[in-house]
Amino acid sequence: MIRYALECLDCETGFEAWFASSDVFEKQAEDGQVTCPSCGGHTVRKQIMAPSVRPSEKAGAADPERVFGKLAARARQHISENYDYVGDGFAEEARSMYYGEREHRPVWGETTAEEREALKEEGVPAAPLPPAFVPPKQKDTSKLN
Numbered sequence: 001m002i003r004y005a006l007e008c009l010d011c012e013t014g015f016e017a018w019f020a021s022s023d024v025f026e027k028q029a030e031d032g033q034v035t036c037p038s039c040g041g042h043t044v045r046k047q048i049m050a051p052s053v054r055p056s057e058k059a060g061a062a063d064p065e066r067v068f069g070k071l072a073a074r075a076r077q078h079i080s081e082n083y084d085y086v087g088d089g090f091a092e093e094a095r096s097m098y099y100g101e102r103e104h105r106p107v108w109g110e111t112t113a114e115e116r117e118a119l120k121e122e123g124v125p126a127a128p129l130p131p132a133f134v135p136p137k138q139k140d141t142s143k144l145n
């Protein structure tokens with residue numbers, strides 16, 4: 001079902017009506033089967049379309065948190081697939097890449113507040129990840145065994 005906000009061209013009254021589909025509306029409007037509740041006129045046009053959705057869907061579609069959650073999930077996925085997790089070695093990694101001691105590659109990891117400050121002072125590009133973008137920790141295999 002689709003709800004249309006309609007406008008009567010005869011008396012300029014706005015009203016709403018439900019239709020099975022947009023095609024049904026087009027056909028009924030063309031055939032003069034849509035009646036203005038105010039003056040009984042049959043010359044109507046659409047104002048704004050408001051597709052009807054079930055409450056659960058509506059909540060999902062309009063809920064910014066869920067939209068953000070999906071984006072965040074994608075970001076997490078991207079980071080965990082393309083970035084190397086270097087744990088608390090991040091500052092060192094970032095610094096050696098910055099000074100050309102190591103090849104550039106995308107990494108993520110943790111820094112202490114001091115390290116973060118030092119990186120910033122040295123001009124090493126690093127940005128904090130929003131918590132929602134942080135992927136689950138990868139196991140540091142070098143520390144096993």
Ligand SMILES: [Zn+2]
Nearest residue numbers: 008011036039
């Ligand atoms: Zn009317």
